[in-house]
Amino acid sequence: MNIEIVRMDNQGRGIGFYNNKIVFIPNTLTEELVEFTIEKETTKYIEGRLIKILKSSSKRVTPSCKYYGECGGCQLMHMSYDDQLLYKKDKLEQLFKRQLQLDLKIEVEASSQFNYRNKIYLHEGGFYDVYNKKIIKIDECLNAKQEINEVIDNKHSLIKYHDRLIVNKEDIAFETLNNIKYKISYDTFFQVNKEITLKMFDYIKENINAKINVLDLYSGSGSIGLYISDKVNKVLGIDNNKKSIEDANFNIELNNINNAIYICDDATNYLKQLEEYYDTVIVDPPRAGLTKEGINLIQDLKPNQIIYVSCEPMTLVRDLKELTNYEIEKIKAFDMFPNTYHVESIILMTYCGFKGEK
Ligand SMILES: C[S@@+](CC[C@H](N)C(=O)[O-])C[C@H]1O[C@@H](n2cnc3c(N)ncnc32)[C@H](O)[C@@H]1O
Missing domain, CATH: 3.40.50.150 (Vaccinia Virus protein VP39)
Known part of the structure:
Protein backbone atom coordinates (compact mmCIF):
# COMPACT_ATOMS: atom_id res chain seq x y z
CA MET A 1 0.00 0.00 0.00
CA ASN A 2 1.19 3.50 -0.81
CA ILE A 3 0.47 6.70 1.06
CA GLU A 4 1.47 10.35 1.11
CA ILE A 5 2.67 11.79 4.40
CA VAL A 6 0.83 15.06 5.05
CA ARG A 7 2.15 16.08 8.47
CA MET A 8 3.96 14.85 11.58
CA ASP A 9 2.37 13.71 14.84
CA ASN A 10 3.49 14.47 18.42
CA GLN A 11 5.62 11.33 18.54
CA GLY A 12 7.66 12.12 15.45
CA ARG A 13 5.64 9.79 13.17
CA GLY A 14 4.40 10.77 9.72
CA ILE A 15 0.63 10.99 9.26
CA GLY A 16 -1.28 9.94 6.14
CA PHE A 17 -4.78 8.71 5.32
CA TYR A 18 -5.79 5.30 4.00
CA ASN A 19 -9.39 4.03 3.55
CA ASN A 20 -10.64 7.00 5.63
CA LYS A 21 -8.41 6.09 8.53
CA ILE A 22 -5.51 8.05 9.95
CA VAL A 23 -2.20 6.19 9.50
CA PHE A 24 0.89 6.75 11.65
CA ILE A 25 4.20 5.68 10.11
CA PRO A 26 7.49 6.01 11.99
CA ASN A 27 10.64 7.15 10.15
CA THR A 28 8.79 9.17 7.48
CA LEU A 29 8.58 12.90 6.70
CA THR A 30 5.97 15.35 5.44
CA GLU A 31 5.55 15.27 1.62
CA GLU A 32 7.08 11.80 1.29
CA LEU A 33 5.36 9.10 -0.70
CA VAL A 34 5.88 5.74 0.99
CA GLU A 35 4.97 2.09 0.76
CA PHE A 36 3.80 0.61 4.06
CA THR A 37 2.36 -2.49 5.71
CA ILE A 38 -0.08 -2.57 8.61
CA GLU A 39 1.36 -3.30 12.07
CA LYS A 40 -1.83 -2.58 14.00
CA GLU A 41 -5.33 -1.57 12.97
CA THR A 42 -8.20 -0.35 15.14
CA THR A 43 -11.58 1.08 14.15
CA LYS A 44 -10.04 4.56 14.24
CA TYR A 45 -6.39 4.34 13.17
CA ILE A 46 -3.63 2.30 11.58
CA GLU A 47 -0.05 1.98 12.76
CA GLY A 48 2.03 1.37 9.67
CA ARG A 49 5.54 0.05 9.02
CA LEU A 50 7.65 1.81 6.40
CA ILE A 51 8.63 -0.60 3.63
CA LYS A 52 9.99 1.69 0.93
CA ILE A 53 10.35 5.42 0.30
CA LEU A 54 8.90 6.08 -3.16
CA LYS A 55 9.44 9.84 -3.09
CA SER A 56 11.90 11.12 -0.52
CA SER A 57 11.75 14.53 1.22
CA SER A 58 14.67 16.89 0.57
CA LYS A 59 14.85 17.19 4.37
CA ARG A 60 15.66 13.48 4.89
CA VAL A 61 19.15 12.77 6.22
CA THR A 62 20.96 9.47 6.67
CA PRO A 63 20.66 8.49 10.34
CA SER A 64 24.00 8.24 12.14
CA CYS A 65 22.93 5.18 14.14
CA LYS A 66 23.07 1.67 12.68
CA TYR A 67 20.02 0.61 14.73
CA TYR A 68 17.82 3.55 13.69
CA GLY A 69 14.51 2.54 12.11
CA GLU A 70 14.35 -0.71 14.12
CA CYS A 71 15.31 0.47 17.62
CA GLY A 72 12.51 2.38 19.36
CA GLY A 73 14.86 4.61 21.37
CA CYS A 74 15.00 7.48 18.82
CA GLN A 75 12.37 8.81 16.44
CA LEU A 76 13.91 11.87 14.75
CA MET A 77 17.32 10.77 13.49
CA HIS A 78 16.15 10.94 9.87
CA MET A 79 15.93 14.74 10.32
CA SER A 80 18.89 17.13 10.55
CA TYR A 81 19.44 18.39 14.10
CA ASP A 82 18.21 21.88 13.11
CA PHE A 114 25.14 12.94 20.61
CA ASN A 115 26.75 11.42 23.73
CA TYR A 116 24.56 13.52 26.00
CA ARG A 117 22.85 10.86 28.13
CA ASN A 118 24.27 10.08 31.54
CA LYS A 119 21.86 7.17 32.02
CA ILE A 120 20.39 4.32 29.95
CA TYR A 121 17.99 1.44 30.73
CA LEU A 122 18.66 -1.78 28.86
CA HIS A 123 16.34 -4.78 28.53
CA GLU A 124 18.34 -7.96 28.00
CA GLY A 125 21.17 -5.94 26.48
CA GLY A 126 19.01 -3.83 24.17
CA PHE A 127 16.09 -1.46 23.67
CA TYR A 128 12.51 -2.24 22.65
CA ASP A 129 11.89 -1.94 18.92
CA VAL A 130 9.74 0.77 17.33
CA TYR A 131 6.54 -1.32 17.81
CA ASN A 132 7.37 -2.48 21.36
CA LYS A 133 7.30 -6.09 20.22
CA LYS A 134 10.88 -7.32 20.52
CA ILE A 135 14.23 -6.29 21.86
CA ILE A 136 16.91 -4.91 19.59
CA LYS A 137 20.29 -5.85 21.06
CA ILE A 138 22.78 -2.99 20.88
CA ASP A 139 26.50 -2.61 21.43
CA GLU A 140 26.40 1.19 21.52
CA CYS A 141 23.90 4.03 21.82
CA LEU A 142 24.93 7.28 20.13
CA ASN A 143 22.91 9.28 22.67
CA ALA A 144 24.82 7.83 25.61
CA LYS A 145 28.08 9.05 27.04
CA GLN A 146 31.09 7.12 25.77
CA GLU A 147 31.81 5.73 29.25
CA ILE A 148 28.37 4.09 29.22
CA ASN A 149 28.93 2.57 25.77
CA GLU A 150 32.07 0.90 27.04
CA VAL A 151 30.10 -1.27 29.48
CA ILE A 152 26.98 -2.12 27.47
CA ASP A 153 26.38 -5.85 27.76
CA ASN A 154 23.74 -8.43 28.68
CA LYS A 155 24.35 -8.24 32.40
CA HIS A 156 23.54 -4.59 33.07
CA SER A 157 20.09 -3.00 33.02
CA LEU A 158 20.56 0.50 34.41
CA ILE A 159 23.87 2.18 33.61
CA LYS A 160 24.65 5.72 34.80
CA TYR A 161 27.77 7.80 34.36
CA HIS A 162 28.56 10.97 36.29
CA ASP A 163 32.04 11.31 37.78
CA ARG A 164 32.17 7.51 37.69
CA LEU A 165 30.05 4.60 36.57
CA ILE A 166 27.01 3.43 38.48
CA VAL A 167 25.89 -0.09 37.55
CA ASN A 168 24.98 -1.73 40.88
CA LYS A 169 22.41 -0.82 43.53
CA GLU A 170 25.07 0.14 46.08
CA ASP A 171 27.13 2.35 43.71
CA ILE A 172 27.11 6.12 44.11
CA ALA A 173 28.66 8.94 42.09
CA PHE A 174 28.76 12.72 42.24
CA GLU A 175 27.75 15.38 39.76
CA THR A 176 28.66 19.05 39.88
CA LEU A 177 26.38 21.71 38.43
CA ASN A 178 28.10 25.05 38.61
CA ASN A 179 29.38 25.08 42.18
CA ILE A 180 26.83 22.66 43.67
CA LYS A 181 27.82 19.04 44.18
CA TYR A 182 25.14 16.32 44.10
CA LYS A 183 25.27 12.74 45.28
CA ILE A 184 23.79 10.39 42.67
CA SER A 185 22.42 7.07 43.92
CA TYR A 186 21.55 4.12 41.68
CA ASP A 187 17.78 4.34 42.14
CA THR A 188 17.09 8.08 42.20
C1 LIG B 1 11.04 14.70 36.69
S1 LIG B 1 11.68 14.24 38.27
C2 LIG B 1 12.26 15.81 38.83
C3 LIG B 1 13.29 15.78 39.93
C4 LIG B 1 14.04 17.06 40.22
N1 LIG B 1 13.22 18.24 40.20
C5 LIG B 1 15.23 17.22 39.31
O1 LIG B 1 15.29 18.20 38.55
O2 LIG B 1 16.13 16.37 39.38
C6 LIG B 1 10.21 13.93 39.14
C7 LIG B 1 10.39 13.60 40.60
O3 LIG B 1 9.06 13.47 41.16
C8 LIG B 1 9.10 12.47 42.15
N2 LIG B 1 7.70 12.06 42.34
C9 LIG B 1 6.95 11.25 41.56
N3 LIG B 1 5.68 11.19 42.02
C10 LIG B 1 5.64 11.98 43.12
C11 LIG B 1 4.59 12.33 44.04
N4 LIG B 1 3.36 11.85 43.89
N5 LIG B 1 4.88 13.17 45.05
C12 LIG B 1 6.13 13.66 45.20
N6 LIG B 1 7.16 13.36 44.36
C13 LIG B 1 6.91 12.54 43.34
C14 LIG B 1 10.07 11.43 41.63
O4 LIG B 1 10.61 10.68 42.68
C15 LIG B 1 11.12 12.32 40.93
O5 LIG B 1 12.19 12.61 41.79
Whole structure:
Protein backbone atom coordinates (compact mmCIF):
# COMPACT_ATOMS: atom_id res chain seq x y z
CA MET A 1 0.00 0.00 0.00
CA ASN A 2 1.19 3.50 -0.81
CA ILE A 3 0.47 6.70 1.06
CA GLU A 4 1.47 10.35 1.11
CA ILE A 5 2.67 11.79 4.40
CA VAL A 6 0.83 15.06 5.05
CA ARG A 7 2.15 16.08 8.47
CA MET A 8 3.96 14.85 11.58
CA ASP A 9 2.37 13.71 14.84
CA ASN A 10 3.49 14.47 18.42
CA GLN A 11 5.62 11.33 18.54
CA GLY A 12 7.66 12.12 15.45
CA ARG A 13 5.64 9.79 13.17
CA GLY A 14 4.40 10.77 9.72
CA ILE A 15 0.63 10.99 9.26
CA GLY A 16 -1.28 9.94 6.14
CA PHE A 17 -4.78 8.71 5.32
CA TYR A 18 -5.79 5.30 4.00
CA ASN A 19 -9.39 4.03 3.55
CA ASN A 20 -10.64 7.00 5.63
CA LYS A 21 -8.41 6.09 8.53
CA ILE A 22 -5.51 8.05 9.95
CA VAL A 23 -2.20 6.19 9.50
CA PHE A 24 0.89 6.75 11.65
CA ILE A 25 4.20 5.68 10.11
CA PRO A 26 7.49 6.01 11.99
CA ASN A 27 10.64 7.15 10.15
CA THR A 28 8.79 9.17 7.48
CA LEU A 29 8.58 12.90 6.70
CA THR A 30 5.97 15.35 5.44
CA GLU A 31 5.55 15.27 1.62
CA GLU A 32 7.08 11.80 1.29
CA LEU A 33 5.36 9.10 -0.70
CA VAL A 34 5.88 5.74 0.99
CA GLU A 35 4.97 2.09 0.76
CA PHE A 36 3.80 0.61 4.06
CA THR A 37 2.36 -2.49 5.71
CA ILE A 38 -0.08 -2.57 8.61
CA GLU A 39 1.36 -3.30 12.07
CA LYS A 40 -1.83 -2.58 14.00
CA GLU A 41 -5.33 -1.57 12.97
CA THR A 42 -8.20 -0.35 15.14
CA THR A 43 -11.58 1.08 14.15
CA LYS A 44 -10.04 4.56 14.24
CA TYR A 45 -6.39 4.34 13.17
CA ILE A 46 -3.63 2.30 11.58
CA GLU A 47 -0.05 1.98 12.76
CA GLY A 48 2.03 1.37 9.67
CA ARG A 49 5.54 0.05 9.02
CA LEU A 50 7.65 1.81 6.40
CA ILE A 51 8.63 -0.60 3.63
CA LYS A 52 9.99 1.69 0.93
CA ILE A 53 10.35 5.42 0.30
CA LEU A 54 8.90 6.08 -3.16
CA LYS A 55 9.44 9.84 -3.09
CA SER A 56 11.90 11.12 -0.52
CA SER A 57 11.75 14.53 1.22
CA SER A 58 14.67 16.89 0.57
CA LYS A 59 14.85 17.19 4.37
CA ARG A 60 15.66 13.48 4.89
CA VAL A 61 19.15 12.77 6.22
CA THR A 62 20.96 9.47 6.67
CA PRO A 63 20.66 8.49 10.34
CA SER A 64 24.00 8.24 12.14
CA CYS A 65 22.93 5.18 14.14
CA LYS A 66 23.07 1.67 12.68
CA TYR A 67 20.02 0.61 14.73
CA TYR A 68 17.82 3.55 13.69
CA GLY A 69 14.51 2.54 12.11
CA GLU A 70 14.35 -0.71 14.12
CA CYS A 71 15.31 0.47 17.62
CA GLY A 72 12.51 2.38 19.36
CA GLY A 73 14.86 4.61 21.37
CA CYS A 74 15.00 7.48 18.82
CA GLN A 75 12.37 8.81 16.44
CA LEU A 76 13.91 11.87 14.75
CA MET A 77 17.32 10.77 13.49
CA HIS A 78 16.15 10.94 9.87
CA MET A 79 15.93 14.74 10.32
CA SER A 80 18.89 17.13 10.55
CA TYR A 81 19.44 18.39 14.10
CA ASP A 82 18.21 21.88 13.11
CA ASP A 83 15.02 20.31 11.74
CA GLN A 84 14.57 18.32 14.96
CA LEU A 85 14.61 21.62 16.86
CA LEU A 86 12.12 23.16 14.42
CA TYR A 87 9.88 20.10 14.78
CA LYS A 88 9.85 20.48 18.58
CA LYS A 89 9.24 24.23 18.37
CA ASP A 90 6.34 23.71 15.99
CA LYS A 91 4.88 20.86 18.04
CA LEU A 92 4.81 23.02 21.18
CA GLU A 93 3.50 26.12 19.42
CA GLN A 94 0.70 24.14 17.76
CA LEU A 95 -0.24 22.47 21.04
CA PHE A 96 -0.46 25.81 22.86
CA LYS A 97 -2.52 27.23 20.01
CA ARG A 98 -4.94 24.28 19.81
CA GLN A 99 -5.33 23.59 23.51
CA LEU A 100 -4.92 27.03 25.09
CA GLN A 101 -5.66 29.39 22.19
CA LEU A 102 -2.28 31.03 22.77
CA ASP A 103 -0.17 32.27 19.87
CA LEU A 104 3.30 31.94 21.32
CA LYS A 105 6.76 31.93 19.79
CA ILE A 106 8.69 29.27 21.65
CA GLU A 107 12.48 29.12 21.58
CA VAL A 108 14.04 25.66 21.89
CA GLU A 109 17.50 25.67 23.46
CA ALA A 110 19.83 23.32 21.54
CA SER A 111 22.04 20.60 23.00
CA SER A 112 24.97 18.58 21.70
CA GLN A 113 23.24 16.05 19.47
CA PHE A 114 25.14 12.94 20.61
CA ASN A 115 26.75 11.42 23.73
CA TYR A 116 24.56 13.52 26.00
CA ARG A 117 22.85 10.86 28.13
CA ASN A 118 24.27 10.08 31.54
CA LYS A 119 21.86 7.17 32.02
CA ILE A 120 20.39 4.32 29.95
CA TYR A 121 17.99 1.44 30.73
CA LEU A 122 18.66 -1.78 28.86
CA HIS A 123 16.34 -4.78 28.53
CA GLU A 124 18.34 -7.96 28.00
CA GLY A 125 21.17 -5.94 26.48
CA GLY A 126 19.01 -3.83 24.17
CA PHE A 127 16.09 -1.46 23.67
CA TYR A 128 12.51 -2.24 22.65
CA ASP A 129 11.89 -1.94 18.92
CA VAL A 130 9.74 0.77 17.33
CA TYR A 131 6.54 -1.32 17.81
CA ASN A 132 7.37 -2.48 21.36
CA LYS A 133 7.30 -6.09 20.22
CA LYS A 134 10.88 -7.32 20.52
CA ILE A 135 14.23 -6.29 21.86
CA ILE A 136 16.91 -4.91 19.59
CA LYS A 137 20.29 -5.85 21.06
CA ILE A 138 22.78 -2.99 20.88
CA ASP A 139 26.50 -2.61 21.43
CA GLU A 140 26.40 1.19 21.52
CA CYS A 141 23.90 4.03 21.82
CA LEU A 142 24.93 7.28 20.13
CA ASN A 143 22.91 9.28 22.67
CA ALA A 144 24.82 7.83 25.61
CA LYS A 145 28.08 9.05 27.04
CA GLN A 146 31.09 7.12 25.77
CA GLU A 147 31.81 5.73 29.25
CA ILE A 148 28.37 4.09 29.22
CA ASN A 149 28.93 2.57 25.77
CA GLU A 150 32.07 0.90 27.04
CA VAL A 151 30.10 -1.27 29.48
CA ILE A 152 26.98 -2.12 27.47
CA ASP A 153 26.38 -5.85 27.76
CA ASN A 154 23.74 -8.43 28.68
CA LYS A 155 24.35 -8.24 32.40
CA HIS A 156 23.54 -4.59 33.07
CA SER A 157 20.09 -3.00 33.02
CA LEU A 158 20.56 0.50 34.41
CA ILE A 159 23.87 2.18 33.61
CA LYS A 160 24.65 5.72 34.80
CA TYR A 161 27.77 7.80 34.36
CA HIS A 162 28.56 10.97 36.29
CA ASP A 163 32.04 11.31 37.78
CA ARG A 164 32.17 7.51 37.69
CA LEU A 165 30.05 4.60 36.57
CA ILE A 166 27.01 3.43 38.48
CA VAL A 167 25.89 -0.09 37.55
CA ASN A 168 24.98 -1.73 40.88
CA LYS A 169 22.41 -0.82 43.53
CA GLU A 170 25.07 0.14 46.08
CA ASP A 171 27.13 2.35 43.71
CA ILE A 172 27.11 6.12 44.11
CA ALA A 173 28.66 8.94 42.09
CA PHE A 174 28.76 12.72 42.24
CA GLU A 175 27.75 15.38 39.76
CA THR A 176 28.66 19.05 39.88
CA LEU A 177 26.38 21.71 38.43
CA ASN A 178 28.10 25.05 38.61
CA ASN A 179 29.38 25.08 42.18
CA ILE A 180 26.83 22.66 43.67
CA LYS A 181 27.82 19.04 44.18
CA TYR A 182 25.14 16.32 44.10
CA LYS A 183 25.27 12.74 45.28
CA ILE A 184 23.79 10.39 42.67
CA SER A 185 22.42 7.07 43.92
CA TYR A 186 21.55 4.12 41.68
CA ASP A 187 17.78 4.34 42.14
CA THR A 188 17.09 8.08 42.20
CA PHE A 189 16.14 10.52 39.45
CA PHE A 190 18.70 12.95 38.04
CA GLN A 191 18.32 14.96 34.80
CA VAL A 192 19.86 12.99 31.90
CA ASN A 193 21.60 15.77 29.94
CA LYS A 194 24.03 17.90 31.97
CA GLU A 195 24.58 20.60 29.30
CA ILE A 196 20.83 21.28 29.08
CA THR A 197 20.23 20.89 32.81
CA LEU A 198 22.66 23.74 33.47
CA LYS A 199 20.85 25.93 30.93
CA MET A 200 17.47 25.10 32.49
CA PHE A 201 18.58 25.71 36.05
CA ASP A 202 20.25 29.01 35.08
CA TYR A 203 17.01 30.06 33.38
CA ILE A 204 15.05 29.26 36.54
CA LYS A 205 17.55 31.12 38.73
CA GLU A 206 17.48 34.20 36.46
CA ASN A 207 13.69 34.28 36.59
CA ILE A 208 13.24 33.93 40.30
CA ASN A 209 13.17 36.90 42.67
CA ALA A 210 15.92 37.22 45.26
CA LYS A 211 15.31 36.64 48.97
CA ILE A 212 11.99 34.84 48.60
CA ASN A 213 10.67 31.54 50.00
CA VAL A 214 10.55 28.71 47.47
CA LEU A 215 8.58 25.46 47.52
CA ASP A 216 10.36 22.85 45.35
CA LEU A 217 7.75 20.17 44.60
CA TYR A 218 8.84 16.89 42.97
CA SER A 219 12.30 17.92 44.06
CA GLY A 220 14.31 14.74 43.46
CA SER A 221 17.60 14.99 45.32
CA GLY A 222 17.36 18.78 45.54
CA SER A 223 18.81 19.55 42.14
CA ILE A 224 16.83 22.72 41.37
CA GLY A 225 16.27 23.94 44.94
CA LEU A 226 19.91 23.71 45.97
CA TYR A 227 21.03 25.33 42.71
CA ILE A 228 19.00 28.46 43.47
CA SER A 229 19.45 28.39 47.26
CA ASP A 230 22.10 31.13 47.39
CA LYS A 231 19.70 33.58 45.71
CA VAL A 232 16.63 32.99 47.86
CA ASN A 233 15.68 33.17 51.52
CA LYS A 234 14.55 29.58 52.01
CA VAL A 235 13.83 26.37 50.08
CA LEU A 236 11.45 23.58 51.13
CA GLY A 237 11.60 20.51 48.90
CA ILE A 238 9.17 17.58 48.68
CA ASP A 239 9.62 14.25 46.88
CA ASN A 240 8.03 10.86 47.52
CA ASN A 241 11.24 8.91 46.88
CA LYS A 242 12.85 8.24 50.27
CA LYS A 243 16.30 7.73 48.76
CA SER A 244 16.10 11.05 46.83
CA ILE A 245 15.23 12.90 50.04
CA GLU A 246 18.08 11.21 51.92
CA ASP A 247 20.39 12.35 49.10
CA ALA A 248 18.90 15.89 49.11
CA ASN A 249 19.59 16.23 52.84
CA PHE A 250 23.07 14.79 52.31
CA ASN A 251 23.61 17.38 49.53
CA ILE A 252 22.57 20.19 51.86
CA GLU A 253 25.40 19.22 54.24
CA LEU A 254 27.83 18.50 51.41
CA ASN A 255 27.40 22.05 50.06
CA ASN A 256 27.17 23.78 53.47
CA ILE A 257 23.71 25.11 52.64
CA ASN A 258 21.77 26.40 55.63
CA ASN A 259 18.48 27.61 54.15
CA ALA A 260 17.02 24.40 52.67
CA ILE A 261 14.97 21.51 54.04
CA TYR A 262 13.80 18.40 52.15
CA ILE A 263 10.90 16.20 53.28
CA CYS A 264 9.72 12.82 51.96
CA ASP A 265 5.99 12.93 51.11
CA ASP A 266 3.53 12.76 48.27
CA ALA A 267 3.40 16.29 46.78
CA THR A 268 -0.43 16.55 46.90
CA ASN A 269 -0.56 15.09 50.37
CA TYR A 270 1.99 17.55 51.68
CA LEU A 271 0.13 20.53 50.20
CA LYS A 272 -3.01 19.53 52.16
CA GLN A 273 -1.45 20.43 55.49
CA LEU A 274 0.81 23.28 54.33
CA GLU A 275 -0.09 26.59 55.96
CA GLU A 276 2.99 28.69 55.36
CA TYR A 277 3.09 31.06 52.35
CA TYR A 278 5.64 30.52 49.56
CA ASP A 279 6.36 33.25 47.01
CA THR A 280 7.38 30.78 44.30
CA VAL A 281 6.28 27.18 43.80
CA ILE A 282 8.43 25.11 41.44
CA VAL A 283 6.82 21.92 40.13
CA ASP A 284 8.76 19.30 38.15
CA PRO A 285 6.42 16.30 38.04
CA PRO A 286 6.92 13.03 36.12
CA ARG A 287 5.20 12.63 32.73
CA ALA A 288 1.79 12.11 34.36
CA GLY A 289 1.84 15.79 35.40
CA LEU A 290 0.14 17.29 38.46
CA THR A 291 -2.96 15.99 40.23
CA LYS A 292 -6.15 18.04 40.00
CA GLU A 293 -6.23 18.25 43.77
CA GLY A 294 -2.60 19.37 43.82
CA ILE A 295 -3.36 22.15 41.32
CA ASN A 296 -6.27 23.39 43.48
CA LEU A 297 -4.13 23.32 46.61
CA ILE A 298 -1.33 25.28 44.90
CA GLN A 299 -3.91 27.86 43.75
CA ASP A 300 -5.26 28.09 47.32
CA LEU A 301 -1.74 28.86 48.51
CA LYS A 302 -1.68 31.83 46.07
CA PRO A 303 2.07 31.93 45.42
CA ASN A 304 3.13 34.99 43.46
CA GLN A 305 4.87 32.78 40.89
CA ILE A 306 4.61 29.18 39.66
CA ILE A 307 7.46 27.65 37.68
CA TYR A 308 6.29 24.52 35.87
CA VAL A 309 9.12 22.31 34.59
CA SER A 310 7.59 19.76 32.24
CA CYS A 311 8.87 16.72 30.35
CA GLU A 312 5.44 15.98 28.79
CA PRO A 313 3.73 18.75 26.78
CA MET A 314 0.34 16.96 26.74
CA THR A 315 -0.05 16.84 30.52
CA LEU A 316 1.50 20.30 30.77
CA VAL A 317 -1.25 21.94 28.68
CA ARG A 318 -3.89 19.90 30.51
CA ASP A 319 -2.58 21.29 33.83
CA LEU A 320 -2.18 24.85 32.52
CA LYS A 321 -5.91 24.85 31.65
CA GLU A 322 -6.65 24.21 35.33
CA LEU A 323 -4.29 26.87 36.66
CA THR A 324 -6.91 29.53 36.02
CA ASN A 325 -5.57 32.05 38.57
CA TYR A 326 -2.21 32.20 36.82
CA GLU A 327 -1.06 33.94 33.67
CA ILE A 328 1.77 32.63 31.50
CA GLU A 329 4.56 35.15 31.50
CA LYS A 330 7.28 33.27 29.66
CA ILE A 331 7.88 29.87 28.14
CA LYS A 332 11.09 28.31 26.93
CA ALA A 333 11.85 24.80 25.71
CA PHE A 334 15.05 22.83 26.15
CA ASP A 335 16.27 19.94 24.03
CA MET A 336 17.03 17.55 26.86
CA PHE A 337 16.58 14.49 24.61
CA PRO A 338 18.01 15.05 21.08
CA ASN A 339 17.05 12.50 18.39
CA THR A 340 13.83 11.65 20.26
CA TYR A 341 10.44 13.38 20.09
CA HIS A 342 10.65 14.33 23.76
CA VAL A 343 11.08 17.95 24.80
CA GLU A 344 11.41 19.67 28.15
CA SER A 345 9.76 23.04 28.78
CA ILE A 346 9.70 25.63 31.52
CA ILE A 347 6.66 27.84 32.00
CA LEU A 348 6.81 30.91 34.22
CA MET A 349 3.44 31.99 35.58
CA THR A 350 2.34 34.82 37.81
CA TYR A 351 -0.70 35.19 39.99
CA CYS A 352 -3.44 37.17 38.25
CA GLY A 353 -6.23 36.90 40.83
CA PHE A 354 -9.26 34.64 40.84
CA LYS A 355 -10.86 34.17 37.46
CA GLY A 356 -13.06 37.19 36.85
CA GLU A 357 -11.61 39.18 39.75
CA LYS A 358 -8.75 40.79 37.79
C1 LIG B 1 11.04 14.70 36.69
S1 LIG B 1 11.68 14.24 38.27
C2 LIG B 1 12.26 15.81 38.83
C3 LIG B 1 13.29 15.78 39.93
C4 LIG B 1 14.04 17.06 40.22
N1 LIG B 1 13.22 18.24 40.20
C5 LIG B 1 15.23 17.22 39.31
O1 LIG B 1 15.29 18.20 38.55
O2 LIG B 1 16.13 16.37 39.38
C6 LIG B 1 10.21 13.93 39.14
C7 LIG B 1 10.39 13.60 40.60
O3 LIG B 1 9.06 13.47 41.16
C8 LIG B 1 9.10 12.47 42.15
N2 LIG B 1 7.70 12.06 42.34
C9 LIG B 1 6.95 11.25 41.56
N3 LIG B 1 5.68 11.19 42.02
C10 LIG B 1 5.64 11.98 43.12
C11 LIG B 1 4.59 12.33 44.04
N4 LIG B 1 3.36 11.85 43.89
N5 LIG B 1 4.88 13.17 45.05
C12 LIG B 1 6.13 13.66 45.20
N6 LIG B 1 7.16 13.36 44.36
C13 LIG B 1 6.91 12.54 43.34
C14 LIG B 1 10.07 11.43 41.63
O4 LIG B 1 10.61 10.68 42.68
C15 LIG B 1 11.12 12.32 40.93
O5 LIG B 1 12.19 12.61 41.79
